[in-house]
Amino acid sequence: MQKINKINQYLLENYPSIWNTRLVWMLLLGIAIHIIFFFIGFVSHGSPSTLQHTRAIDDYFSTGLVFVHIIISVLLIVGWLIFMFKNNAFKNFYPGSRNKLFLEFLQYFIIVFVSTTFYFSYMTGFRLFINYKYDDETMAKNVDIINRSVPFLSQNIEDYTLENRLSPKPFVDFYCETDINKIDKTKKYFVYHDRVYQYFRLYPKTVKQTDERGQFIYPEEEKKNKTALAYFENNNDDKSRTYYFKQQVEDLSQYIKTAAPSYYNYSAVFYDNANNPSTDIRKYRYENDINNLNNKEIYKQKQIVINRETIRILEKKSSKELEKLMEDFLAVSRDFDIANNLNARDWSAMVYHPDTFEVRSFIKLYQTKPNEIYDPNKAPEGRYGDYTKTVVVDSAAVSSDNYLNENGEIMQDTISARDFNPNLDREVSPKDYFKNNISGFYYYTSDLETFLGNVDTIKTDDFFWDAVHLYIWIAFALSVFIFSFRVTDLRSLLFSVISAGVIILAVTLFCVAVAFTFGFKGTFFILYTILVVGLLILLMPFITAGRFPKVVSSVFMIISMMAFPLFIWLIFGIVNEHQVAGCRSQVYVSDTYLNCRGVLDDFGLKISYAMIMFTFVFLYLYTGFIRKWKALPE
Known part of the structure; x- marks a missing residue:
């Protein structure tokens, strides 16, 4: 003391x-x-x-x-x-x-x-x-073990169907058609129950011309010849589109041992060290613009590596090597406290079928209670991970009842799966096959995904610069409030709060009255009205000092110190609106409005830090007036 x-x-x-x-x-x-x-x-x-x-x-x-x-x-x-x-x-x-x-x-x-x-x-x-x-080195090794082991977890039958295969190279070069309406029955194809697969060599054709609606024009020659379209994708600049047309059917029988779900076909990257679980590009090819997927080519190369590594392990036909990999994976799972009841010996026995390595047993995503029916789309009690995965696609989803042709017109289903597989009625559907072969083993895959994502996010997230400006503004607001009380008094502080509310109400009523009276609606009118009022508030302390009672200038002085950051933000907002309006006046297609950006869009959080800098400079200069105001007689 x-x-x-x-x-x-x-x-x-x-x-x-x-x-x-x-x-x-x-x-x-x-x-x-x-x-x-x-x-x-x-x-x-x-x-x-x-x-x-x-x-x-x-x-x-x-x-x-x-x-x-x-x-x-x-x-x-x-x-x-x-x-x-x-x-x-x-x-x-x-x-x-x-x-x-x-x-x-x-x-x-x-x-x-x-x-x-x-x-x-x-x-x-x-x-x-x-x-x-x-640490990064250990986690990189663990993620490598995980990505090489997950292909053998067999929790989703759709990961093992033939269209997923990307190795060897012909599977990447050729396009796998799965719509039975687009299969050439005169050429080689592969059948699994109601699924049909056929590989095509493609050729691209890029167009830049658009019609009056801003839509890319379909290639005239291919439209005239009715050349079959595989798919299209918009290029990164969004100024051209590339169509991929079917050229000829390719026979890949020498690589395909079975058309049934097989470990040979697995190509999904479980985790790509990019702060989020992987996303299978193939699932989006027909439903979305493929260019919306970030770094799709980089991710596809990772898929190829996974598929190639999986095939390499399978081609060795070594149950001991497979079991060693599974032991390493389960050791990592224990370190990460992932719930499961797997053991390497039984697990490898489930996988090891060296003839074709077909998937014959499936592992649950979570532990079921006694007499509970396993639902792969249901999150287990007490868990909130991503369990909403479609584990099996119904035949109706695969053989859709209709599809769009190159002109965007709906074409009705004209071919039945029975035309390709006469034994369809005597075979077990993929959905039933999955249900009939669920094992008693479980592994909480979603917990592993979430764990890896959290570790990477915490390591890389810029939590300081993303949030510090908010704490600076909180500290600034409280500091100005305290500072205002110290240089004035409680009466001035209370009057300033009331006056600010009255000014806001008056400006709002004025803008509403003008809008109703003259039928005028404009963002710039409102912004410039607020700008004029803000300038008057900033000038009022200098105008009223020495001419009116001291409390009058103190009220406007406190409002000026508290509201100056909003005044700076208003100036940036006006500049931003002028930039966006100028951009929109030069475009003709409404969709391109989304590309019109202003200073607020371009600089983002930098605007907040610029406002902080301007505000502190303003307060430093403003303290000179406060000093003179304090010296005025009461």
Whole structure:
């Protein structure tokens, strides 16, 4: 205590402003609490199971720790204000220069900022723990083991059908047609129950011309010759489209041992180290514009690698090597605390059928209760992972009743699956085959996906720069509020709040009245009306100072300090609207409006930091007027 008194006496004699604001003690107390939150973040996710729910990076908010943060911040700030406001002498004391006055505001800002930013300490501890326990080198090895092992989990029959195969090279070069209406019966094709597969060599044709609706024109020669279309894709510049037409059927019998679901066909990348589980491009080819998938070619190369590696393991026909891979995978699963009841010996026996390596047994996505019917599309109780996967596609979905031709017209189904497979009625459908061959084993694949995604997200997410500007604005608003009270009084502060509400109401009623009276609707009218009012508010303290009672200028002075950031944002908004309006006046197709961008779109969060910089410069300059205003007689 004696040491504290000596420090306070030293500050009082040499730095009275710092002594009055309690800056030193508030910083020490704030840093101590930051260390506590850092420790909480470091130990909060010691168990891997805490990383098996979506968005673990948001646990600070979802677990309620943020409310503890708010309570501590409120207690710190209120306690600080009580001690600071006890010094009435300093309430009337006025610094001798603009710099001293601005530095007093900065002290308020620093104290409030330190007292409200415990989130960053928590997240720093959280990230440090993740980087320590799940280092990049180890995780890269684990992900490699996972991606090579998941093909043998056999939880989704659709991952093992023939159209998924991408290795060897002919499977990449040729297009696999699965619509029975588009199969050439005179050429080689492959049949599995009601599924038909045929491989085509394609040739591309790129067009840039559009019609009056802005739609790309279908190639005239192919339309005239009725050349079969495989698919099309818009190029990255969205200024051209490439159509892929069928040239001839290719026979890949030498590579295809069976048309039934086989481990040879698996090509999905379970996890691609890009912060999210993988997405199979083939599932989107007909339903979506394929160019909407980011880095599709890079991802396809990863699919080829997975398929090639899976085939390499199968071609060795070594049950011991297969079992060793599964042991490594289960060891990783134990480290990550993934729920399962697999063992390498039984699992490898389920997979090892060296004749064709057909998928003959399936593993559940979750553990079922006694007498519970397994539903692959149902999330088990207490789990919130992505279990909404279509494990099997019904025959009606594969052999659709209709499809679109090159002119966009609906063509009715004219061919039956029985035309390709006379034994269709005597065979088990893929849906029933899946149900009949569900094993008693389970593996929570979704938990593994979520865990890997959370680890990568926490490592790479820029939580500081994405959120710090919000905490800066919170600290700024509270600091200006406190600063306004210190340089004026409670009466001026209350009048400024009331006046601001009246001004907002008056501007709103004026704009509404003009719109109803003159039938005028315009964004620019509203923006420029607010701009004029804002300029008047900024000028009013200079106009009223010395001419009206001191409280009048103090009201506009407080409003100016509080609302200046909004004024800067308004200027950026007006510039943005002019840029967008100018862009839209030069385009003719309504769809291209989406490409018209302004300064707010281009700079994003940088605008917020620019506003912060301008506001602090404004306050530094404005303290000169505050000093003169304070010197005015009451």
